[in-house]
Amino acid sequence: MKERVVILSGAGTSAESGLSTFRDADGLWEGHDVMEVASIEGWHQNPALVLAFYNERRRQLHDVEPNKAHYLIAKLEQDYKVTVVTQNVDDLHERAGSNHVIHLHGELFKAKSSLEPSDSFIHKSDINIGDLCENGNQIRPDIVWFGEQVPMLEVAAYEVSQADKIIIIGTSMQVYPAASLVDYAKPEADVYYIDLKPANTEQLILSNPLIVITNTASQGMQQLLDEHL
Known part of the structure; x- marks a missing residue:
């Protein structure tokens, strides 16, 4: 065995x-305060910023090996x-x-409903405000954020x-x-x-x-x- x-x-x-590694010595991640782009509070405060941040990470992932x-x-x-x-x-x-x-x-190439987190699915393209799951809820990256x-x-x-x-x-x-x-x-x-x-x-x-x-x-x-x- x-x-x-x-x-x-x-x-x-x-x-x-x-x-890039998760955060720099100054506490920033790709120039952003980590809590703005990687916390559930940040999502609630500015979902467009969070989606844009992860869209960039997702595009980058397509280009690396x-x-x-x-x-x-x-x-x-x-x-x-x-x-x-x-x-x-x-x-x-x-x-x-x-x-x-x-x-x-979580996984960058997956997304899920913002209200029903168990509904995860493959998603390799950008996520934008107004992109909805089959139940009509905004989708978000399938990422475990601070506070979750x-x-x-x-x-x-x-x-x-x-x-x-x-x-x-x-x-x-x-x-x-x-x-x-x-x-x-x-x-x-x-x-x-x-x-x-x-x-x-x-x-x-x-x-x-x-x-x-x-x-x-x-x-x-x-x-x-x-x-x-």
Whole structure:
């Protein structure tokens, strides 16, 4: 039986594909206050701005490709039972060949009703004010914003709890509740942490065997495969 591997993937995994990380050091995301464009309050205050912001992110996603890290993660399926739990809203893991991807924060190529959030559907073009779902409600990006519940969190926590190996890649482990997922690891699970600027690992892991690889996502994944897996 194949060992179970869970990948906890963050913005740094997609950075090498040309997608910007979630927010800059000054707290801005692509020049916008994060709470204006990535919170439920921002949506209620200025839906046109929020739609324009995500329309730009969606157009950008059409123009980028998976990078080496995405392909190396997908390649793990040859030897392991792999689940990718990502904070990213892009589809680069899927495009690289990963078959079991849990999106904690939603998906940029999906939309949903603004009043009935369970009605999610594929939508790869712009969303504008006046675009309605079949029930006559304005549609919005299928993104989990600040101030909203993370519906896939329990599913992801279960996957982590079953893993024999956990690979944390491209994330500062500062965004909650996603950062708390590693707390569900079973004590004997091996944990690998790949990031150019790793978080304080004393706060990250209490009892698990831990190997830190200070590198980019692509180079770190290659190093992990060459030296540890």
